[in-house]
Amino acid sequence: QSALTQPPSASGSRGQSVAISCTGTSSDVGAYNSVSWYQQHPGKAPKLMIYEVNKRPSGVPDRFSGSKSGNTASLTVSGLHTEDEADYYCSSFAGTNNLLFGGGTKLTVL
Amino acid sequence: QVQLMQSGSELKKPGASVKLSCKASGCTFTSCALNWLRQAPGHGLEWMGWMDSKGGNPAYAQGFTGRFVFSLDTSVSTAYLQISGLKAEDTAIYYCAKEGYGDSNAFDIWGQGTMLTVSS
Numbered sequence: 001q002s003a004l005t006q007p008p009s010a011s012g013s014r015g016q017s018v019a020i021s022c023t024g025t026s027s028d029v030g031a032y033n034s035v036s037w038y039q040q041h042p043g044k045a046p047k048l049m050i051y052e053v054n055k056r057p058s059g060v061p062d063r064f065s066g067s068k069s070g071n072t073a074s075l076t077v078s079g080l081h082t083e084d085e086a087d088y089y090c091s092s093f094a095g096t097n098n099l100l101f102g103g104g105t106k107l108t109v110l
Numbered sequence: 111q112v113q114l115m116q117s118g119s120e121l122k123k124p125g126a127s128v129k130l131s132c133k134a135s136g137c138t139f140t141s142c143a144l145n146w147l148r149q150a151p152g153h154g155l156e157w158m159g160w161m162d163s164k165g166g167n168p169a170y171a172q173g174f175t176g177r178f179v180f181s182l183d184t185s186v187s188t189a190y191l192q193i194s195g196l197k198a199e200d201t202a203i204y205y206c207a208k209e210g211y212g213d214s215n216a217f218d219i220w221g222q223g224t225m226l227t228v229s230s
Contacts, residue, residue: 034216
C-alpha cells in the first residue's frame with residue numbers, strides 16, 4: 001500500500017480538463033509545501049511537471065497546474081492533448097529522510 | 111545541460127551482490143544532490159534515499175537500510191548503489207535523479223534507469 005493515495009485511473013476527452021487527487025495526512029501533504037507531480041510514459045523515466053505544489057518547471061505547458069487543500073493535493077490538466085496520456089505520480093516531503101509517493105494514476109485521453 | 115547516465119541492465123542470482131552506477135555530467139558534481147529511486151514492475155515509485163555529494167553522508171529511507179549502500183567517486187562524477195544479498199523482490203528499475211529548485215524535494219533530472227532482474 002502506497003503512502004499517498006491516488007485514484008488508479010482517470011480519463012477525459014481531448015480538450016477537456018481532468019483533475020487527479022493525491023491524499024496524504026497532516027504529517028506529509030498537509031504539513032509541507034513540497035508536493036511534486038511527475039509524468040511517466042511507458043518505458044520512460046519520470047518527468048517533473050509540478051514542484052512545490054503549484055510551480056511549473058521551464059518547458060512544462062501551462063495546461064498543467066497544481067494546488068493543495070488540507071491533506072489533499074491535486075494536479076489539473078486542462079485542454080487535454082493525446083500526448084498527456086501517461087501515468088502520473090505525486091510525491092510529498094514527510095520529514096527528515098522521508099519522501100513519499102502515491103501509487104500512480106493512469107490518465108487516459110479519450 | 112545536466113545529464114545522468116546509468117549503467118546497463120543486470121541479471122543476478124538470489125544472494126548475489128550488484129553495484130549500479132550513475133554518472134553525472136553538466137553539473138558541478140559536488141552540487142548535485144543525487145537520489146536513488148526504485149520502481150518494481152507494474153508498481154509505483156519508491157524513494158530509497160540520497161547522497162550528499164559535498165559531505166558524502168548517505169541517508170536511507172525506511173526499508174532501504176542494511177543491504178543498500180550509496181557511495182560516490184567524485185573523481186569520475188559517479189554515484190553508486192550497491193545491493194547485497196539480492197532477493198527476487200529487488201527486481202525493479204532503479205533510477206538516479208537530481209534534486210532541483212533548492213530544497214524542493216523535487217527531481218528535475220533523471221537517469222534513464224537500470225533494470226535489475228534477480229532470478230535463479
